Amino acid sequence: MATRSTPKDEAIIESHMHQTTADTTPAENSVDLCSQILIGLSYLLMIITMPLSLCFCIKIVQEYERAVILRLGRILPGGGKGPGLFCVLPCVDTIITIDLRTATFNVPPQEVLTRDSVTVSVDAVVYSRVFNPVISVTNVKNTQYATQLLAQTTLRNILGTKTLQEILSDREAIAQNMQIQLDEGTGPWGVKVERVEITDVRLPQSMQR
Structure with missing residues (x-):
């Protein structure tokens, strides 16, 4: 499945990964030197322990997955x-x-x-x-949980502006409006909301026949 990213997203990622300044301090230089030493020792450890190290260092990512790698936190x-x-x-x-496949979740009854x-x-x-694994890792802790909470709030806000007759007759329009608003909210998290369905509308017992 293809991933979607905008030029703005790519610019944010690149600036985040390549943040450097001309006036680096001695402390920053010392940290960079320590990082290089640790990375060098890691390479050395991998070579010394071959072929055993290959069992731990070689990773396989499936067609529907992407791997975000942090080296010393970056x-x-x-x-x-x-x-x-x-x-x-x-x-x-x-x-x-990160799994790129479409996931579904139920919005609890609101x-x-x-x-x-x-x-x-x-x-x-x-x-x-x-749609963007890097942003989904750096900008939100749990994408599905955050999307679910936002969906609950969005559903309540939209339905609160509708009459009962509109809710019963315009489910498709309400679902489409909710999808658009959710997609705008989850975009900065690297999440694309593809579809929303209103599955059930339960009336008060006094109005049921």
């Missing part, structure tokens, strides 16, 4: 790695694997007071996927 240039085979350094590299003062309970299903 994301390596190039964005998400994969699919395919690649090598990580022992002790200094941390690998985070009790909403409509514009004409009727309380209804509404369920929804959201379809979303990660």
Whole structure:
């Protein structure tokens, strides 16, 4: 599945990964030197312990995944790695694997007071996927949980502006409006909301026949 990224997103990532200043301090130079030493020792350790080290250093990323690698806490240039085979350094590299497939989650039933003062309970299903692995790692801790919370708030806000008749007759339009608003909110997290469905609208017992 192809990933989507905008020029603005790419510029943010590049500036984040290549932040350097001309007036570096001695402390910063010392940290960089220590980093280079640790990386060199990691390479040496990998070579000395071959072929055993290959079992731990060779990683495979599936077609539907991307790997974000942090070396001593900094994301390596190039964005998400994969699919395919690649090598990580022992002790200094941390690998985070991101699934790019479309995921679904249920929005828990939301009790909403409509514009004409009727309380209804509404369920929804959201379809979303990660389109930028790097942003999804650096900008939010748990993309699906954050998207789910935003979906609950967005659903309540939208339904609160509708009458009961509009909710019952315009489910598709409400779902489309919710999808657009969610997609705008989750874009900075590297998440694309592809679809929203209103699955059930439950009326108060006094109005049920």
